[in-house]
Amino acid sequence: MRIIIFFSCLVAAVFAADKYNSKYDNFDVDTLISNDRLLKAYINCFLEKGRCTPEGADFRKTLPEAVETTCSKCTEKQKVNIRKVIKAIQQKHPKQWDELVKKNDPSGKHRASFDKFIQGS
Template sequence: MRAVVFLSCLVVVLAADKYNSKYDNFDVETLISNDRLLKAYINCFLEKGRCTPEGADFRKALPEAVETTCAKCTEKQKNNIRKVIRAIQQKHPKQWEELVKKTDPSGKHRAGFDKFIQSN
């Protein structure tokens, strides 16, 4: 019985080390294929426009995700983030640079995050 309680506690602790999986099935394809929607999310991240509830959550997690190279992300979240960032880099490079300066002003985490984005 003690083993079951211990394992249950361990699962809870390990799960807490990840971001909430409620956005694992976020429709990234619609976001990156709709430039107006993508711009709205970019403006949200840059605090230049209104945010959807999802956008506000993503904006809050972004600095930590950059700093830790998405260590708390689920695999699905990592793949979704890569897709969105690549779309922003390709379609809106100036806003991407603005976002980088906002989330990592010292540039300390840029190389690691760039490597993360290019992987997979």
């Protein structure tokens, strides 16, 4: 019986490792995108042009991999939140969006698949 419990825990741990930490699943994205000053601060953090909150620093670390893998390790809630934030940046700060794209995908290799992900396709 102990072996079955141990094996079950091991399998659960392996599958959990395939996703990003869910501690930010309830991050208040709506406040972020409705407060332009706050949104600009996060953009500057992502571009390494300004200070970062602890959350912003964590997001900045995972951003290149999320772009490269089209957010394959994101939870469903994280995917929804990322789409909201990116759409807000694209609409309100297109110049900075272009900078973010160049920084996180300099060759443009992942642009088409990531754009498709952002549109929800």
